[in-house]
């Protein structure tokens with residue numbers, strides 16, 4: 001037997017139970033991974049609440065969890081290229097990673113470098129590859145000024161660093177308490193809320209040479225809450241705006257909505273891990289919860305004021 005998160009009905013975090021289930025067996029081309037860490041994501045909470053029923057209808061009992069890091073512990077028929085005990089970073093397409101064991105196609109895992117911690121590795125699929133997709137979507141070029149809304153959140157923390165790594169000057173919107181964190185990553189902090197457009201324009205004008213260039217070149221919205229409209233008000237071209245959170249605004253204004261599905265899967269996981277090894281990317285881990293406290297992890301995430309990622313540890 002093994003432990004896994006299950007829920008039997010849509011609802012709040014109280015419907016989440018950690019239960020004993022049969023240990024899953026890998027089929028042909030699959031591997032079973034003993035999960036060391038996984039991370040929690042707002043999208044999972046939306047699926048569990050029923051908010052996304054039209055898009056992702058759930059059958060009960062349902063598991064959850066997409067991203068994980070762990071050790072390969074069993075190989076299905078025909079699997080090559082990995083060995084028992086290999087440490088990997090991966091993703092589940094069947095939302096079953098919040099468990100002590102997960103079975104996935106071997107293509108869904110890449111090697112975990114020693115320099116990448118279990119916690120970091122467990123955050124790379126949903127938040128990391130989504131940020132990669134968003135940065136790609138707005139075509140960040142060296143010298144650009146890029147605004148990221150929600151700059152310290154799970155996706156935002158990746159997006160600001162990736163845009164900076166691509167050569168942009170990055171302005172991140174966050175609450176005032178998070179300004180020092182953003183400065184420590186080399187990001188210009190701007191407080192969100194009333195008057196944010198003026199504060200962003202002032203921040204651009206204060207950049208070296210900013211007064212002459214005069215504008216924001218690209219905008220990544222990880223929040224919703226009027227940020228697409230803010231980007232348009234700042235004069236950003238629709239094709240250089242990407243939202244991962246406001247699909248109505250994307251339709252209305254013809255801006256991009258590239259997210260996890262455009263993120264590139266396993267190949268991108270390997271690229272993100274390599275950036276961590278190089279020192280070009282750090283993953284802030286907000287809080288670590290044991291699997292048994294998965295409901296508390298989601299309650300904490302639901303406050304929507306994390307810095308980086310909330311992680312589950314299975315061992």
Ligand SMILES: NC(=O)c1ccc[n+]([C@@H]2O[C@H](COP(=O)([O-])OP(=O)(O)OC[C@H]3O[C@@H](n4cnc5c(N)ncnc54)[C@H](OP(=O)(O)O)[C@@H]3O)[C@@H](O)[C@H]2O)c1
Nearest residue numbers: 042043130150152153154155174175192244245259260305
């Ligand atoms: N489309 C996709 O493929 C995809 C993939 C992943 C996530 N998502 C969605 O993207 C959103 C963000 O996910 P996440 O994992 O980054 O969430 P998260 O970790 O909960 O981060 C939320 C962040 O939003 C910030 N925030 C809250 N209100 C804000 C406002 N009015 N203006 C600017 N920032 C604000 C918070 O910053 P402060 O603490 O500073 O307030 C916090 O850092 C969620 O809606 C999620 O469902 C979509």
